Amino acid sequence: MKKTVLIIFMLALxxxxxxxxxxxxxxxxxxxxxxxRNATIYEVNVxxxxxxxxxxxxxxxLPRLQKMGVEILWLMxxxxxxxxxxxxxxxxxxxxKDYYEVNPDLGTKEDLKSVVKKAHExxxxxxxxxxxxxxxxxxxxxxxHPDWYKHDSTGKVVSPVxxxxxxxxxxxxxxxxxxxxxxxxxxxxKECDIDGYRCDVADMLPVSFWNAARxxxxxxxxxxxxxxxxxxxxxxxxxxxxxxWDFFHLMIDIAQGKKNASQIDTVYAKEQKxxxxxxYRMRFTSNHDENSWNGTEYERMGQxxxxxxxxxxxxPGIPMIYSGQETALxxxxxxxxxxxxxxxxxxxxxxxxxxxxxxxxNKLLRNGKEGGKFVRVHTNADQSVFAFLRKDANKRxxxxxxxxxxxxxxxxxGNDYLGNYRELFTGSPKNWTxxxxxxxxxxxxxxxxxx
Numbered sequence: 234m235k236k237t238v239l240i241i242f243m244l245a246l247x248x249x250x251x252x253x254x255x256x257x258x259x260x261x262x263x264x265x266x267x268x269x270r271n272a273t274i275y276e277v278n279v280x281x282x283x284x285x286x287x288x289x290x291x292x293x294x295l296p297r298l299q300k301m302g303v304e305i306l307w308l309m310x311x312x313x314x315x316x317x318x319x320x321x322x323x324x325x326x327x328x329x330k331d332y333y334e335v336n337p338d339l340g341t342k343e344d345l346k347s348v349v350k351k352a353h354e355x356x357x358x359x360x361x362x363x364x365x366x367x368x369x370x371x372x373x374x375x376x377x378h379p380d381w382y383k384h385d386s387t388g389k390v391v392s393p394v395x396x397x398x399x400x401x402x403x404x405x406x407x408x409x410x411x412x413x414x415x416x417x418x419x420x421x422x423k424e425c426d427i428d429g430y431r432c433d434v435a436d437m438l439p440v441s442f443w444n445a446a447r448x449x450x451x452x453x454x455x456x457x458x459x460x461x462x463x464x465x466x467x468x469x470x471x472x473x474x475x476x477x478w479d480f481f482h483l484m485i486d487i488a489q490g491k492k493n494a495s496q497i498d499t500v501y502a503k504e505q506k507x508x509x510x511x512x513y514r515m516r517f518t519s520n521h522d523e524n525s526w527n528g529t530e531y532e533r534m535g536q537x538x539x540x541x542x543x544x545x546x547x548x549p550g551i552p553m554i555y556s557g558q559e560t561a562l563x564x565x566x567x568x569x570x571x572x573x574x575x576x577x578x579x580x581x582x583x584x585x586x587x588x589x590x591x592x593x594x595n596k597l598l599r600n601g602k603e604g605g606k607f608v609r610v611h612t613n614a615d616q617s618v619f620a621f622l623r624k625d626a627n628k629r630x631x632x633x634x635x636x637x638x639x640x641x642x643x644x645x646x647g648n649d650y651l652g653n654y655r656e657l658f659t660g661s662p663k664n665w666t667x668x669x670x671x672x673x674x675x676x677x678x679x680x681x682x683x684x
Contacts, residue, residue: 261509262470263447266428266455268358269473269513270599272304273546273589274459274553278521279308279339280326281566281574282556288335288344292351294576299355301559301582302589305457306352307431309521310362311335311345315369318399321569326362327433328369328399332417346425358428360457361421365414366437367393367400374413375401381410393437405439415446422453429457435472436462443471459515465508474513474551479503481517484541487636488534493616494636498609501549511601516545517553524555525568532563536676539584540634543678546588547623547632549607551600559585587657591682597623597630605630610650612643618673622649629654631665631681635673644670654681 275298283290288311298306313336314324323338335342349359368374374381375390382390383402393402403410421427429450435443443460447470450456460472467475479500486492504514518530518541530538546552557566557574559582566572592598597605605623610631612618617637623630631650635641645668653664657680665681673679 261468261511263458263468263473263511264451264455265473265511265513265601266358266457268304269457269551270601270603271593271596272358272551272600273302273592274305274307274474274515274551275303276307276520276553276555277309278556278566278574279311280323281572284573286338286571286573288340288348292344292348295348295351295355295357297582299357301586302593303554304357304593305428306357306359307459307553308348308359308361310364310433311339312364313337315371315399317370319569320399321567323569323571325399325569327364327367329364330369330372332372332414333420342425349426353426358457360429360431360459361427362433363418363430364433365403365442366434367397367402369399370401372401378409378413380404381407381413393434405442411442411445414442415449418446418450419453422450422456428454429459429473431459431461432472433461435460435467436464440464440466440469440471443467444469447471465512468509468512474515477504477514477516477550480514480548480550484518484544485533488537488541490638494619494634495615497619501607511603513600514550515553516548516550517555518542518545519555519558520553521555521566521568524562525565528565529563530558532565536638537636539581540636540676540678542585543588543632543680544619544634544636546592547598547630547680548621549604549623552588552592554585554589584658591630591657591680595630595682597625597628608649611646613646614641614643617641618643620645620650624649628683630683633671633673633679633681635675635677638675640675641673642670643673644668653684655684656680657682 279288279291280286310326312332313330313334315328315330335345352359381403383404385391390401392398392400405411458472459474460467462475463478483492483496483500487494518538534541559579560576561581605625608622608624610620610622612620618635618641620633631654648667650665655662663681
């Protein structure tokens with residue numbers, strides 16, 4: 234009997250430990266800046282944004298972006314680029330030669346301060362892309378503090394991965410390196426009044442580094458932190474938002490006919506189970522890596538690109554637009570060379586502006602747990618059509634997306650969607666009634682907003 238009691242007691246301890254671990258895994262101590270709650274992120278490829286490729290030239294676009302409703306401007310790395318082992322003519326923005334300076338090709342610190350000041354005046358916020366995992370081979374740290382770097386068995390400094398031959402890997406087991414990097418993060422907030430960071434390959438560093446750094450940054454001002462990572466633990470103390478890679482890759486697979494729309498439910502259910510309820514998951518159809526290395530959204534998603542963009546703005550999460558998407562950019566931008574985006578025509582600016590302003594002005598689409606409840610609306614064609622509501626006790630946004638290359642005749646199920654709406658893109662009023670049928674063209678999208 235004593236043995237049985239002991240076994241039961243031990244099992245109870247194991248169960249409690251597992252439950253505690255799960256709760257810790259789901260914890261979130263980050264306090265999001267209030268201005269991030271209804272914000273859209275816009276990634277700025279400064280080198281390619283204008284003919285000049287400078288911060289000063291980019292500044293001229295701020296009023297246009299503010300008119301679109303964009304609130305968070307993510308500037309790709311602005312530091313000087315290494316020369317040793319450089320790739321291409323201009324090198325990678327992610328090969329940092331000096332953490333405390335501005336790449337002279339982009340301008341000066343005064344130019345950066347001017348961009349930030351103007352953005353703030355227009356009600357926007359600026360975050361810098363931060364490359365903490367590795368440095369250029371000619372960064373002074375490599376000679377001043379060789380012990381801060383990772384070495385192979387022969388004592389030779391190594392790259393993080395073989396293909397990243399233009400950079401050297403840092404070793405975060407060294408407390409002095411952690412102190413240096415935290416001080417560098419603090420510097421740009423103090424010196425240029427930036428509002429946070431997008432952290433490159435954030436999960437290649439120990440999360441303990443980020444957890445320690447964020448509170449120090451918060452002592453200066455509320456900041457927004459985006460991790461190029463997907464680990465739920467990133468949301469504990471360090472980051473507001475993480476990349477939703479699973480969601481992104483699923484959209485591509487649906488567009489290419491490899492998977493179907495009903496599988497979005499599976500990915501979302503996994504997110505709900507894995508991430509804290511107030512975690513921001515970043516939704517996107519393109520970014521600098523995908524565009525340059527894997528193709529534009531039109532190469533990957535074809536005629537469905539706009540339908541998937543609508544999904545990223547109306548599904549729970551924080552949306553992101555990459556430089557030039559409003560121009561319907563359909564070319565891969567060179568990564569290591571100058572390759573200017575033309576803004577002479579912006580045929581999708583109105584499309585993105587409607588989505589950004591809907592996000593900005595409607596509390597049902599707020600980021601994190603403050604957004605409206607997500608409710609799936611089923612149809613007789615769930616493998617092709619993804620329909621859902623964002624709702625609270627009083628209002629609803631109703632979204633219907635044909636995520637297939639075939640026309641669909643659908644019949645709506647349930648009654649959550651009933652009511653009067655106005656369609657976002659056409660302005661047409663619509664009263665949805667019980668068991669109503671609708672015909673959708675291939676890749677057609679409809680967003681019904683409260684009357």
